[in-house]
Amino acid sequence: MLIELHIRNLALISRADLEFYTGLTVLSGETGAGKSILIDSINLALGAKAGKDVIRNGSEYAYIELLFSIDDEEKIKKIRALDIEIGDEGLLIITRKISFQRSVMRVNDEAVSVNKLKRLTGILIDMHSQDEHRSLMDPVHQLELIDLYAEDETAPLKARIRDLLKEYDEVNLMLSDIPSAQLRLREIEILKYEIDEIEDAQLKADEEAELVSQVKKLKNASRIIEMLNRAAFILEENEFSEAAAKVREAAAYDKSLSEIASQLDESEIIMSEALHSLNAYISDFEYDGNEFERLEKRLDLVRRLQDKYSDDIDEIFNMLEEKKERLEFLENFDVKRNDLIQKKNSLRQTLDQVCMQLGKKRREAAGMLSENIIKELKDLNFMGVDFKIDFGNLKEYTKTGNDSVEFMISTNPGQPRKPLRHIASGGELSRVMLAVKTVFAGNDEADTLIFDEVDAGISGRTAQRVSEKLCIIGRKHQVICITHLPQTAAMADHHYLIAKHTDGVDTETDIEYIKDERIVNELARLLGGSRITEAVYGTAREMKTLADKFKAELDLKG
Numbered sequence: 001m002l003i004e005l006h007i008r009n010l011a012l013i014s015r016a017d018l019e020f021y022t023g024l025t026v027l028s029g030e031t032g033a034g035k036s037i038l039i040d041s042i043n044l045a046l047g048a049k050a051g052k053d054v055i056r057n058g059s060e061y062a063y064i065e066l067l068f069s070i071d072d073e074e075k076i077k078k079i080r081a082l083d084i085e086i087g088d089e090g091l092l093i094i095t096r097k098i099s100f101q102r103s104v105m106r107v108n109d110e111a112v113s114v115n116k117l118k119r120l121t122g123i124l125i126d127m128h129s130q131d132e133h134r135s136l137m138d139p140v141h142q143l144e145l146i147d148l149y150a151e152d153e154t155a156p157l158k159a160r161i162r163d164l165l166k167e168y169d170e171v172n173l174m175l176s177d178i179p180s181a182q183l184r185l186r187e188i189e190i191l192k193y194e195i196d197e198i199e200d201a202q203l204k205a206d207e208e209a210e211l212v213s214q215v216k217k218l219k220n221a222s223r224i225i226e227m228l229n230r231a232a233f234i235l236e237e238n239e240f241s242e243a244a245a246k247v248r249e250a251a252a253y254d255k256s257l258s259e260i261a262s263q264l265d266e267s268e269i270i271m272s273e274a275l276h277s278l279n280a281y282i283s284d285f286e287y288d289g290n291e292f293e294r295l296e297k298r299l300d301l302v303r304r305l306q307d308k309y310s311d312d313i314d315e316i317f318n319m320l321e322e323k324k325e326r327l328e329f330l331e332n333f334d335v336k337r338n339d340l341i342q343k344k345n346s347l348r349q350t351l352d353q354v355c356m357q358l359g360k361k362r363r364e365a366a367g368m369l370s371e372n373i374i375k376e377l378k379d380l381n382f383m384g385v386d387f388k389i390d391f392g393n394l395k396e397y398t399k400t401g402n403d404s405v406e407f408m409i410s411t412n413p414g415q416p417r418k419p420l421r422h423i424a425s426g427g428e429l430s431r432v433m434l435a436v437k438t439v440f441a442g443n444d445e446a447d448t449l450i451f452d453e454v455d456a457g458i459s460g461r462t463a464q465r466v467s468e469k470l471c472i473i474g475r476k477h478q479v480i481c482i483t484h485l486p487q488t489a490a491m492a493d494h495h496y497l498i499a500k501h502t503d504g505v506d507t508e509t510d511i512e513y514i515k516d517e518r519i520v521n522e523l524a525r526l527l528g529g530s531r532i533t534e535a536v537y538g539t540a541r542e543m544k545t546l547a548d549k550f551k552a553e554l555d556l557k558g
Contacts, residue, residue, distance in 0.1 A: 001447040001478040002042075002125070004067035009059035010044075011037050012500065012509040019513075023493030024474035027482045028522055034509035035482045035498045039127075039452050042066065045096045045105075046125065047117040052100055057506075061099040068092040068124055072447075078123050082116055084108070092124075126446040128433065128454060136407075136433050137421035143362075143405045146389065148440065150365035157358040162399050164354065168347045175340050184330050191327040198320045201305055205313050208306070211299040218292040225285060232278045355401045362403055363391060369439065376435035380469060381462040384413035427457030434469050441476045449473065451481040455488050467491040471551060486526035486540065490547035495519050520544060 007016040012034050027035050044050050045064040055062045070076055070090040079086050084107050086092055094117070096105045105112055107120065121127075135141045147154040179187060217224070247264060251257040309316045329336045366389040377385045392404040408417035411428055423429050434454055455466045467487040473479055474493065483489055497514045500507060514522060523540035524532045 001069060002066060002480070003069050004065070005038070005042065006063075006065040006067075007038075007041050008061075008063040009056040010041055010062040010064065011054055011056060012507055013037060013041075013511075014056060014059075014508055016509075016511045018496065018511060020478065020480065021494050022474075022478055024471055024479045024481065024491060025494040025496070026489050026492035027480070027496045027498060028484070028489050028526065029498030030500065031484075032500065034500055036452065037509060038496075038498070038511070039450060039482060042125070042450065043127065044098070045094050046121045047105065047114040050096075050098050050103055052098075054098060055100070061097055063097050064095065066094040068094070070124075075123055075447075079120065082119055084112070084116070084120065085110070094120075122446070124446055125448045125450060127450045128437070128452065136429070136436065137419075137423075139404060139406055139421075142389070142407050142420075143400060143403065145436065145440070146362050146366050146369060146405060147400070149369045150361055153361045154358060154365070157354055157361065158400060160354050161351065161358065161397070161401055164347055164351050165397055165399060168344065168351060168397070171340055171344045171347065175337070175344065178333070178337060184333065188327060188330050191323050191330070195320065195323050195327065198305065198309070198316060198323075201301060203302065203305065203313050203316060207313070208299070208302050211295055211302065215292070215295050215299055218287065218295065221285070221287040225282060228278055228282050232275060232282070236275065351397055355397070355403075358401045359391070359393075359403050362405075366391070366405070372439045373432075373435050376438045376469070377432065380431045380435055380465045382411055382431065384411075386410040386417055388417055427462075430454050430456060430458070431462070431466065434466060438469050438473055441473050446477075448478045448480065451479065453482050453484065455481075455483055455485045458485075463487040467547070468550060471547075471554065475554060484526065486523045486543060487547075489519070489526055490523055490540075490543045491551070492519075493551070495522070497522055 001022065002020045005016070005018040005020065007013050009015075016038075018038075027038060029035050040048075040054075041064045044054065044062075045066045050062075068091070070079065070086060070092055076086055076090065079092070084092075086108065092108060094105075094107050096103065105114070105117055107117070112120075147158065178184075247257055247261040251261055305316065306313075309319055370387050370389055374385060374387045377387065386409065388408045390406045390408050392406075394402045394404055396402070407420040409420050409423065409432065410417045411423075420429075420432065423432070437449070451470070454470070455463060458466060463485045464487045467485065468491065470479055470481055470488060471491045481488060481492075489495065495514050497512050497518070499510050499512070501510060502508075520537065520540045523543055524536045527540055527543075528536035
């Protein structure tokens with residue numbers, strides 16, 4: 001879960017250090033105080049696009065740091081599968097520094113890509129904003145929810161469909177790649193020529209390097225002999241033996257010169273051996289014009305084939321096998337085509353069967369899911385709600401089968417069900433999303449759920465129901481929620497108050513952890529606005545007492 005958030009120089013925040021805990025954490029404050037900046041900071045740290053305007057005025061950079069504690073072994077395995085190291089203590093530090101020149105993201109002090117960070121985000125956090133939870137209206141996402149609800153049964157069937165579809169598409173591609181009779185004959189002719197060309201060349205791995213070496217040697221034969229003859233002459237003129245004798249004579253008077261004399265003796269032996277080797281090389285060296293011509297032609301052939309096919313000789317051999325297979329296919333066209341057609345029909349039949357199995361599992365899951373969503377919606381004050389999941393069939397196969405779905409809902413008794421995407425009220429959609437989230441609370445991979453004003457557009461009894469649902473989810477997940485509603489704020493296990501201050505010159509957002517009477521004061525503000533009376537304070541205290549009682553009873557039930 002998320003345990004710490006540190007912010008420096010982000011928008012109106014010069015410095016903020018927050019600690020997060022289990023349960024429901026609420027962020028409240030006046031409109032425009034900067035509550036959404038906190039959610040934005042988390043998004044930025046997790047790879048969201050950042051403009052230069054996020055840097056606080058007068059600062060050179062903005063900095064965000066998130067500290068997560070991971071104690072689930074399965075999650076740790078998934079994180080390590082992303083090549084992200086996580087210590088035995090299960091701590092994960094994500095940082096982002098945004099300057100006017102660049103943006104740097106790190107995980108445990110190692111630089112990471114945005115793509116990898118987004119994959120990591122799915123393991124750590126489930127973010128819900130007014131825009132993002134509208135994905136619930138997308139039929140594709142709705143199908144994903146059904147599959148998640150019955151994951152143990154749907155996942156193996158979907159994996160089987162992906163494998164079959166890959167094979168099916170490959171067969172289709174091969175059938176579509178069959179040329180006309182005239183083009184087929186032309187391709188056969190070209191393939192035969194290229195196969196013969198490669199086979200006749202009898203290429204060898206690393207042959208080019210050896211040919212280059214030999215051609216270079218023969219091409220420079222006269223220069224090589226000239227330089228070696230000169231070297232031999234120089235060696236013959238060096239009189240090491242006479243020099244060694246003179247030093248030995250001097251050594252009779254100074255024994256320390258004996259070692260130098262020995263070195264000269266050794267040098268004479270080495271030079272003598274080198275001279276012998278040089279003379280032998282010169283004597284054996286023969287320039288063969290025919291061999292030189294043969295080697296040059298061979299090198300030209302190898303390079304021509306490399307230019308035509310591949311620089312890598314091994315790759316040319318692979319291409320040769322592919323050409324042989326293609327030739328064999330074209331020469332036995334009728335048999336091969338019939339085989340492919342039979343294989344395609346067989347794969348299609350198998351795909352139909354597996355898709356039917358998947359569709360059956362989905363319909364069974366959809367029935368149970370609908371019942372649970374209706375139950376949660378009624379708890380959220382949709383008393384006459386009617387919810388159902390409609391199914392259809394796609395004309396073509398996809399990686400997820402051939403089912404299409406649509407969440408259908410009627411929020412008023414006597415009214416026909418309509419697609420969820422036609423719901424105009426943001427408050428209604430928020431409650432549907434919250435109902436779905438409650439149903440899936442046990443299935444959600446992420447430990448931390450963040451809601452940005454999920455309770456917007458509601459009030460009264462409905463607001464109370466929503467706050468209770470957030471509290472219930474908070475017993476299974478860490479929940480962080482921005483709210484304007486006193487009902488939700490009262491239900492919080494932890495409460496941060498966000499306020500904006502100005503001195504006439506500069507403006508800054510402050511974040512403060514509040515408790516006890518400060519919470520009552522904030523509830524009173526949320527209830528009464530600018531005019532807060534003793535009656536409002538009394539209502540705020542009663543609201544907090546009732547919320548604490550609800551949580552205590554919830555905890556007793558386990």
